[in-house]
Amino acid sequence: MTRLALLGILIAAGLAVGVYRAKLGAQETAAAIESLEDRIRSVNEEISVLRAEEAYLSRPERIGPLARDRLGLAPPSPEQFSGVEGIVGRAAVTEPSGGTVAGPSLQP
Amino acid sequence: MTPMGPAEDSVWSRRRARVIAVGLGLAFAVIVGRTAYISLAGHEAGPARAVVAQAQVRADIVDRNGDLLATSLPAFSLAADPRAVWDAADVAAALGTVLPDIDIAATTERLADRTRHFVWIERGLSPRQRQLVFGLGLEGLFFVEETRRVYPRGRLLGHLLGFTNIDGEGVEGLERAYDRSLTREGAEPLRLTIDAGVQYALESELDLAAEEFDMKGAAGVVIDSTTGAVRAAASWPSVDPNRPRDSGEAARLNRVFNAVYELGSIYKPLTVAAALESGVLSLDETFDVSAPIRVGPATVRDHNIVVRDPHRATLVDIIAQSSNIGTVLIAQKIGPRRQHDFLETIGLLSRPEHEGPTSAAPLTPAEWDGLTSATVSYGHGVAVSPLSFAAAFTAFGDGGETVAPRFVEPVTADSIERKRVMSAPTAAVVVELMRQTVIAGTGRNADAPGYQVAGKTGTAEKPGPDGYDPDRNITSFAAVFPASRPQFVVLIVLDEATPKTGGPRTASATAASIAGRLIARTAPMLNVEPVFDAPSAPAPEMQVVRETRAL
Numbered sequence: 001m002t003r004l005a006l007l008g009i010l011i012a013a014g015l016a017v018g019v020y021r022a023k024l025g026a027q028e029t030a031a032a033i034e035s036l037e038d039r040i041r042s043v044n045e046e047i048s049v050l051r052a053e054e055a056y057l058s059r060p061e062r063i064g065p066l067a068r069d070r071l072g073l074a075p076p077s078p079e080q081f082s083g084v085e086g087i088v089g090r091a092a093v094t095e096p097s098g099g100t101v102a103g104p105s106l107q108p
Numbered sequence: 109m110t111p112m113g114p115a116e117d118s119v120w121s122r123r124r125a126r127v128i129a130v131g132l133g134l135a136f137a138v139i140v141g142r143t144a145y146i147s148l149a150g151h152e153a154g155p156a157r158a159v160v161a162q163a164q165v166r167a168d169i170v171d172r173n174g175d176l177l178a179t180s181l182p183a184f185s186l187a188a189d190p191r192a193v194w195d196a197a198d199v200a201a202a203l204g205t206v207l208p209d210i211d212i213a214a215t216t217e218r219l220a221d222r223t224r225h226f227v228w229i230e231r232g233l234s235p236r237q238r239q240l241v242f243g244l245g246l247e248g249l250f251f252v253e254e255t256r257r258v259y260p261r262g263r264l265l266g267h268l269l270g271f272t273n274i275d276g277e278g279v280e281g282l283e284r285a286y287d288r289s290l291t292r293e294g295a296e297p298l299r300l301t302i303d304a305g306v307q308y309a310l311e312s313e314l315d316l317a318a319e320e321f322d323m324k325g326a327a328g329v330v331i332d333s334t335t336g337a338v339r340a341a342a343s344w345p346s347v348d349p350n351r352p353r354d355s356g357e358a359a360r361l362n363r364v365f366n367a368v369y370e371l372g373s374i375y376k377p378l379t380v381a382a383a384l385e386s387g388v389l390s391l392d393e394t395f396d397v398s399a400p401i402r403v404g405p406a407t408v409r410d411h412n413i414v415v416r417d418p419h420r421a422t423l424v425d426i427i428a429q430s431s432n433i434g435t436v437l438i439a440q441k442i443g444p445r446r447q448h449d450f451l452e453t454i455g456l457l458s459r460p461e462h463e464g465p466t467s468a469a470p471l472t473p474a475e476w477d478g479l480t481s482a483t484v485s486y487g488h489g490v491a492v493s494p495l496s497f498a499a500a501f502t503a504f505g506d507g508g509e510t511v512a513p514r515f516v517e518p519v520t521a522d523s524i525e526r527k528r529v530m531s532a533p534t535a536a537v538v539v540e541l542m543r544q545t546v547i548a549g550t551g552r553n554a555d556a557p558g559y560q561v562a563g564k565t566g567t568a569e570k571p572g573p574d575g576y577d578p579d580r581n582i583t584s585f586a587a588v589f590p591a592s593r594p595q596f597v598v599l600i601v602l603d604e605a606t607p608k609t610g611g612p613r614t615a616s617a618t619a620a621s622i623a624g625r626l627i628a629r630t631a632p633m634l635n636v637e638p639v640f641d642a643p644s645a646p647a648p649e650m651q652v653v654r655e656t657r658a659l
Binding site for chain 1: 308
């Protein structure tokens, strides 16, 4: 009887320790999740700030003069546009054998 | 007193030991039990010390290409518990050293109110300001994490975007109109039909207009006439939604939506369309515009118009040279009732119905008699918002059907609100008349080579207390382009624009050139393929008819 009681106590103690460890593990996991969520929120906030900075820095009134003065870019003029016919008119038509037939050339 | 013997003493000692042991055992049991409970059941929540505001989540606003226009960033607000503040005046004065914008007297009063346990001191602090306040080490203060609405492109689209109040609620513009969908849980960014590049071009052209002309205000709209998608809508002076209160009341007025104007001769294409639709006008009909005509108590005149034969002015002459007399003669053929019904059908006599911010209702005449019909035919007597007029003009850009303006994507084929207001041939004829206006008429300054601009100038005298004031004009230019396959409607309206170089105050010299430059700049962004007209024959000799007023 005494042995049975002791065995029961040991089993109960073992179960209690198991529950305790499981609970502790769950709390640690919850803390880790919370930490990760904080990190995600923080990174998302950083992304928001960076996107806002990108939008601010890419304002046309800032980019326009830079593109013009440093890269020599300018808005396209209508004459620079060409339809499909225009492209075909400049395209080289080459036979599979490698021979060139009479036709437009890709060379400018 | 009899002293206790050794046996009695031993008994009492054992009893004391047992009592103490039981007491200690109970205390230990309580501690163990409590520890086990906390370990297994978790700790109980205590009263929260820190106050954390429920920051309102507000979705971003982006343009049609996904470029960011409005976003929410983390910010900190300073609050206080007056009951924890020892010396309110001292704290307020110290805060004033790092937050120069705060009202020290009002802050002192708030901090001294010990009946409250929470008062705001300053909202939306920058990280640097927060650090400075931290450095003061003052008692009773704490920070609340919030979000702050930011418009990273500054003034771009300021009027249409609107802004939020300090609590993050939309109070103007799209922020107000779409407040609910922007704050919905898990809301996606609000994608507008606006193209930031086209919007910038429009705003910068209005800024350039302000450099060229002394003017009171301006408005501009670019609409895709096949879908109703608004690609740009700008009001000048502009407003910075990051600091809306810094702008004066005049600048805060959104002239595209909330101002109404008598727009002048840009109504003439509508008059011709109404006449063609009514079947009272044929294309080869001519009119005598050689002399002013009387309409009731008023005399209608032209001013400096150029036609081949003023006794036989054609439709091209009347529209291209902007003849008031010819337009009134056409209106008389239509009759007041049919003219009224046409303008009502096209949407110019009622508040426009569209998504987004509401537009101002038009100002219309109480009676629609012969005189009213005559003045309305050339754009006087009815005042509408620029957006409303541009929406009506989409009929010329969409084969005779108007499309309702749209501000938010997606614009699907099923969702486009179309309304037929004239036949496709009528629309095509009027577009051709407007094309001739740009090629050889009053709209020559609006020509943008390759983009076949078809448009009409409008110069309207502003009404004053003593009638129309010839010294104050509303100048406008309404256009569709490209004329051979219209895709876009452009409307430019300038309020009291006077060239600084001293030139004429007409639309030909002001609004038309702005519209032409805008179309040349934006057509490539709008994927409009340039087309070059065949060289036209030299214009036949024309003669000048001098009259006193041209609109």
